[in-house]
Amino acid sequence: MATRKKEKKYTLEMDGLTIQVVQKSMRSIRFTVYPPDGRVRVAAPIHLNVREIQEYIEKRLPWIHKQKERLESMDFVPEPEYSEGELHFLLGRKYPLRFGNVRGASLKGRFLELPGSLKGRKKEIERSLDGLYRSALKDFMERRIPVWEKAMSVKVHARGVRKMKTLWGSCNIRTHRIWLNLELARMSEKCIESILVHEMVHLKERLHNRRFYSLMDRYLPDWKEREKELKEGGIRYY
Numbered sequence: 001m002a003t004r005k006k007e008k009k010y011t012l013e014m015d016g017l018t019i020q021v022v023q024k025s026m027r028s029i030r031f032t033v034y035p036p037d038g039r040v041r042v043a044a045p046i047h048l049n050v051r052e053i054q055e056y057i058e059k060r061l062p063w064i065h066k067q068k069e070r071l072e073s074m075d076f077v078p079e080p081e082y083s084e085g086e087l088h089f090l091l092g093r094k095y096p097l098r099f100g101n102v103r104g105a106s107l108k109g110r111f112l113e114l115p116g117s118l119k120g121r122k123k124e125i126e127r128s129l130d131g132l133y134r135s136a137l138k139d140f141m142e143r144r145i146p147v148w149e150k151a152m153s154v155k156v157h158a159r160g161v162r163k164m165k166t167l168w169g170s171c172n173i174r175t176h177r178i179w180l181n182l183e184l185a186r187m188s189e190k191c192i193e194s195i196l197v198h199e200m201v202h203l204k205e206r207l208h209n210r211r212f213y214s215l216m217d218r219y220l221p222d223w224k225e226r227e228k229e230l231k232e233g234g235i236r237y238y
Contacts, residue, residue: 019041022042037071092190112129137185144196148219152203161180169195194223
């Protein structure tokens with residue numbers, strides 16, 4: 001049995017930038033500029049040599065600098081304190097937090113309600129909210145996947161939600177399994193649906209090529225407009 005090549009991680013200094021590079025088993029090269037500090041990461045196929053990666057980076061330097069300038073001009077929301085009345089997003093809508101006599105995080109009218117026993121316990125609150133976000137996304141997928149299966153004439157065999165650092169969604173073409181990033185639960189349903197459609201289109205076209213985007217335009221003509229709210233983050237979906 002062939003031994004799988006390991007990941008390689010290193011940094012490159014180019015054009016005044018410190019660029020984190022990770023090489024692993026993948027088909028294409030990806031560039032990501034992370035908020036809030038503009039950290040640059042390049043993920044590249046393991047078979048490329050350093051000079052080839054440098055050449056790819058050189059071509060993308062104008063884009064990288066533009067993204068860093070954009071981030072520097074933005075105001076970022078501070079880390080949440082999870083205090084009474086603090087606003088949090090669920091499916092694109094803002095809700096104030098309220099602590100009460102409940103077992104877990106839940107949507108109660110116009111409030112996101114949390115167990116009173118969790119007040120001041122940040123990690124436990126985050127886990128409780130993650131459970132609510134996960135349920136909301138799973139419910140969304142249960143409702144919308146059958147609609148798009150019929151429209152596209154495809155079949156999703158499994159679906160799930162998980163935390164992902166660099167992807168908004170993923171599609172295993174072999175098993176027909178769709179994953180959505182847990183962070184999407186904070187976005188609007190129109191935005192989430194665009195990512196879901198994106199991943200399901202991969203069941204018809206594996207690559208991000210002209211045919212893929214033609215299919216996106218056919219099934220969801222306003223997909224670019226829907227995804228604008230994702231642009232503030234550093235996550236990409238592939």
